[in-house]
Amino acid sequence: MSFSSDVKEYARSLGYDLVGFTTADTFPLYKEELQSRQEMYSWATGPDWGLAQGTDPRNLLPEARSVVVVAFDYYKHSYPPEMVGKVGRAYQSLGGAPPIPIHRARYRLLREFLEQHGATVGRAAVDLPARLAGARAGVTxxxxxxxxxxxxxxxxxxxxxxxxxxxxxxxEPTLEMTCLENCNLCLEACPTGALYEPLRIDPRRCIAYNTYNAQGSWFGGTQTVLPLDIRERMDTWIYGCDICQQVCPRNQPRLKSRLPSNPYLEHLAADFQLERLVDMSDEYFGRLYGLLNYVDNKRYLQRNAAVALGNRGNGEAVPALTRAMESPDEALRGHAAWALGKIGGATARTILESSLARESSEYVRDEISAALAR
Ligand code: B12
Ligand code: SF4
Ligand code: SF4
Known part of the structure; x- marks a missing residue:
């Protein structure tokens, strides 16, 4: 067998579903996309998050000749209803992106295999344009x-x-769009208009970005207060968003099939509740961190959970939001006030009024006043 077929065989034995190879040539289309939409990607092209580096594989390995592309299908088990609509499946998935240990281990084994067979491997290529590389390697x-x-x-x-x-x-590259004729379901379903035309997203409007673009996050963001129009459209998503995949006819066979449950996810789902997330302890954050690790501070998940409770609009959330109004964290108090305003009703109003009377932060006072004026 040749080296190429050995690599494919080994990658499949590790559980990868798709394997393909492309040259280490530059990705001019990617460069063009990033340059023409600089204001949308400025948060991801600086020194912290160097997407622009990915336009040339030689930035990862000067003597680069090839790119090995592997893809893992993470919809082989079902996802617990308690977490669907709140956490993107890619993050719930134990086969998800590298920070998740099982995936990191699989990736490391493939890397070691390549090295043992005499190849030099570039630094962890998180910054290569994965989708474009997949299309050029005939995988997607x-x-x-x-x-x-x-x-x-x-x-x-x-x-x-x-x-x-x-x-x-x-x-053979497969750089093509393979959508069903006249279908625009994903564009129509995107609640924030982030998908503003076929093949183009403004990440700053994507719910996923807003849930984890935060100070100290891997995503290099600095956003602590969620924009009001995005909050209204976040529904109950607290980490990621799957809407534009969920509506796609090509994903329906998988979404509708009966698949075995995943015992670990079921275990996590047993006490996964938005109310609990708003109030979460450090210990509980530690348990979730294995899956939700773009943010290194629980406050962002607490904030997102408060918004989700507001959007759920159910009065049962009032006690948890009332406790959040006593948190030392301004951002949490501000978003909890927004959520109480959204839920409305006499109890929520009383809590908002008494919170306003003792609140010293100008930002939170503004949030409370806006909530009372709803
Ligand atoms: C930055 C980033 C984000 C940002 C921005 C997303 C974006 N689309 O740019 C945010 C935070 C919003 C995000 C969200 C999510 N992400 Co993300 N993200 C990335 C990352 C790191 C880079 C993406 C990127 O290159 N953007 C730059 C823009 C220019 O690229 P693009 O949107 O893909 O645009 C393409 C088209 O315009 C196309 N194109 C342009 N003209 C033409 C013409 C023709 C004819 C054709 C065919 C194509 C074409 O070329 C561009 C390059 O791919 C990649 C990992 C990586 N290193 O590649 C993961 C990645 C794209 N994310 C992934 C996932 C799973 C998600 C989420 C689903 C997570 C979740 N559940 O919430 C959401 C989905 C949002 C969405 N609709 O894309 C997966 C996607 C897997 C897949 N099957 O496609 C990736 C590949 C991670 C991975 N390791 O698998 N993500
Ligand atoms: S992930 Fe959600 S918010 Fe982002 S583009 Fe898709 S539907 Fe829109
Ligand atoms: S929903 Fe699916 S098939 Fe329809 S346009 Fe979007 S990606 Fe293409």
């Missing part, structure tokens, strides 16, 4: 929602890339 095509789709399949994939200094037998 595009949907209007910007997602990479498996050929003839769905988009519930996480994609990883490894840059190496060896030549491989390259696959």
């Amino acid at each position: 095509t595009y949907g209007k929602n910007t997602f990479a789709f498996a050929r003839g399949g769905g988009s519930f994939l996480v994609i990883s890339t490894l840059v190496i200094d060896r030549e491989l037998q390259y696959d």
Whole structure:
């Protein structure tokens, strides 16, 4: 067997569903996209989050010759209803992106295999354009929602890339959009208008971005207060968003199939409640951190959970939000006030009024006043 087929065989034995190879040539389309939408991606192209570096695999390995692209289908088990609509499945998935230990281990094994066979592997290639690399390596095509789709399949994939200094037998690129004729369901369903035209998203309006773009997050953001128009549209998402995938006809076979449950997720789901998240202890945050680790501070998840409770609009949330109004964290108090205003009713109003009487933060006072004026 050749080195190329050995690599494919080994990657499949590790559980990867798709494997393909492309050259280490630059990605001009990617450069063009990032340059033409600089204001949308400025948060991701600076020194903290160097997407722009990904336009050239040689930035990861000067002697790069090839890119190995692997994709893992994370929809092989069902997802607990308690967490669906709140946490994106990619994050719930134990096969998710590298920070999740099982995926990191799989990725490390593939890297070691390549090295043991004489290849030099570039630094962890998180910054290569995974979707474009997937299309160039013949592994995936595009949907209007910007997602990479498996050929003839769905988009519930996480994609990883490894840059190496060896030549491989390259696959035929599949750089095409394979949407159903006249379908625009994803664009119509995106609640914030983030998907503003086929194949283009303004990340700053994406619910996913807003849930974890925060100070200290991997996403290099600085946002603590969620924009009001985004809050209204976040529904109950506290980490990620799957809407533009959920509505896609090409994902329906998987969404509707009866799949085995995942015992670990079921275990987490048993006490996964928005009320509990608003109030969460450090110990509980530690348990969730394995899945929700873009933010390094529980306050952002607490804030998101408060917004989600407001959007759920159920009066049962008032006690948890009342406790949140006593938190030392201004951002949490401000978003809890917004949520109480959204829920409305006499009890919520009384809590808001008494909170206003003792509140010293100008920002929180403004949030409370706006909530009372609803
Ligand atoms: C930054 C980022 C985000 C940002 C911005 C997303 C974005 N689309 O730019 C935010 C925080 C919003 C985000 C959210 C999510 N992300 Co994200 N994200 C990334 C990251 C790190 C870079 C994405 C990127 O390159 N953006 C730059 C823009 C320019 O690229 P693009 O949107 O893909 O645009 C493409 C099209 O315009 C296309 N194109 C342009 N013209 C033409 C013409 C033709 C003919 C064709 C065919 C194509 C084409 O080329 C561009 C390059 O791919 C990648 C990992 C990586 N290193 O690649 C993961 C990644 C894209 N994310 C992923 C996931 C799972 C998500 C979420 C679903 C998570 C969740 N549940 O909430 C959401 C989905 C949001 C969405 N609709 O994309 C997966 C997607 C897997 C897949 N099947 O596609 C990736 C690949 C991570 C991974 N390792 O698997 N993400
Ligand atoms: S993930 Fe949600 S908010 Fe982001 S583009 Fe898709 S539907 Fe819109
Ligand atoms: S919902 Fe329709 S338009 Fe959007 S990605 Fe799926 S097939 Fe394409």
